[in-house]
Amino acid sequence: DTEVTQTPKHLVMGMTNKKSLKCEQHMGHRAMYWYKQKAKKPPELMFVYSYEKLSINESVPSRFSPECPNSSLLNLHLHALQPEDSALYLCASSQPGQGRKNIQYFGAGTRLSVL
Amino acid sequence: AQKVTQAQTEISVVEKEDVTLDCVYETRDTTYYLFWYKQPPSGELVFLIRRNSFDEQNEISGRYSWNFQKSTSSFNFTITASQVVDSAVYFCALVNTGGFKTIFGAGTRLFVKA
Numbered sequence: 001d002t003e004v005t006q007t008p009k010h011l012v013m014g015m016t017n018k019k020s021l022k023c024e025q026h027m028g029h030r031a032m033y034w035y036k037q038k039a040k041k042p043p044e045l046m047f048v049y050s051y052e053k054l055s056i057n058e059s060v061p062s063r064f065s066p067e068c069p070n071s072s073l074l075n076l077h078l079h080a081l082q083p084e085d086s087a088l089y090l091c092a093s094s095q096p097g098q099g100r101k102n103i104q105y106f107g108a109g110t111r112l113s114v115l
Numbered sequence: 116a117q118k119v120t121q122a123q124t125e126i127s128v129v130e131k132e133d134v135t136l137d138c139v140y141e142t143r144d145t146t147y148y149l150f151w152y153k154q155p156p157s158g159e160l161v162f163l164i165r166r167n168s169f170d171e172q173n174e175i176s177g178r179y180s181w182n183f184q185k186s187t188s189s190f191n192f193t194i195t196a197s198q199v200v201d202s203a204v205y206f207c208a209l210v211n212t213g214g215f216k217t218i219f220g221a222g223t224r225l226f227v228k229a
Contacts, residue, residue, distance in 0.1 A: 031215065033215075040222075040224075041221070041222075042206055042219035042220065042221055042222050043160070043206075043217075043219055045216060045217065048215045048216075050215070055215060056215055056216065088158055090158075090159075090160065092160075096215075102148060102165075102210055102215075103150070103162055103165055104162070104217065105162060106152075106159055106160040106161075106162075107159060108157055108158050108159040109158040109159065111158070
């Protein structure tokens with residue numbers, strides 16, 4: 001069983017809706033990630049938080065807004081999405097740094113459909 | 116530039132066959148990490164193995180084995196006596212020395228038929 005929990009598992013939203021994706025981990029990891037994965041494609045990195053600070057933003061449109069309220073939680077706030085934003089959104093966590101620490105552990109993802 | 120190439124898009128085998136998934140990578144870093152992840156239909160990426168650039172030892176874990184060769188920039192993955200439960204998409208990945216940005220290959224979809 002994954003130790004990274006994502007909710008909801010499925011989400012359908014209209015283009016004018018505001019929704020949030022949630023991710024939680026209790027492994028004591030201090031780096032957390034959001035990835036977007038389209039069908040039959042590899043995951044694409046969106047954001048990285050390290051020690052609750054935004055470390056990487058891969059030029060993601062502002063309609064995606066990440067938030068890291070504490071070391072265990074990561075949110076992704078969604079607003080005014082487009083149908084092409086429909087995808088599987090994966091959360092991951094790791095310990096920052098070298099060695100075994102940089103293994104990323106993934107959640108099961110949220111399947112998002114934008115109508 | 117960093118790049119991971121998985122030339123095999125889809126592989127189909129019959130149960131109990133051995134299958135090798137190829138991975139070739141490019142990086143200018145002298146220190147880096149290579150990974151294999153499995154993604155079953157449920158969606159979660161499952162960590163399988165990590166290798167650092169200084170460790171060229173091959174590894175065997177049950178039915179899984181990995182062959183890392185720096186000379187050819189390859190990190191291939193073999194499943195021995197495949198099972199239906201091995202059906203999934205397998206991703207090879209490269210992580211830079213900072214440890215945050217993961218470069219994924221395109222993935223190889225493995226179908227194991229009973």
